[in-house]
Amino acid sequence: MMDVEISELLTMIPDIDSLMPMLRSFGGKGEFHIAAETYLDSLYNIKKSTLRGAASISGNNLVLMDGQTFSEIAKKLRFNKKTQNKVDSLAAEFTIFRNEIDIYPFLIVMDKYKAVIAGRHNFDMTFDYNVSVVDCPLPIKLGLDIKGNVDNLSYKLGNAVMQIISRPTSSMRLRANNWN
Secondary structure: OOOEEHHHHHHHOOOHHHHOHHHHHEEOEEEEEEEEEOOEOOOOOEOHHHOEEEEEEEEEEEEEOOHHHHHHHHHHHOOOOOOOOEEEEEEEEEEEEOOEEEEEEEEEEEOOEEEEEEEEEEOOOEEEEEEEEEEOOOOOOEEEEEEEEOOEEEEEEEOOOOOOOOOOOOHHHHHHHHHO
């Protein structure tokens, strides 16, 4: 789907919200690709234990919807006072296998910061992510490990696992170009 409003995507395919819970925090238009296979129960609901798939989402000039969380992050990272809750660019790819979603390293750009995010979460909403700040005003590389569930997340400062994101252009686009 090209040029789709993220809120409309979540309305059209409600199960996307459980696959990528961070999507409900974003507003704006983006590009979304998904390929999946699964078994259905007698009511045609997805049997998540049989789900297998791959997806990607990308967008520019997205808006972070949660003002309170953004304010806290902006204060801790000392964003410019004029900084709005806009994300310059986002391009993420993930795979789904049974009850696990693997998020491949992706770059997120906001204000004067660039961070690479990667990790895994499960359908029971337990998380294991690493956020590596790769470009910031400070001359150090900073990492943040996020683990736990939605109600009880633990944050631990550490080293940046990803020093720089070095991956070819999106594999989905490479496959699409080979088909033409």
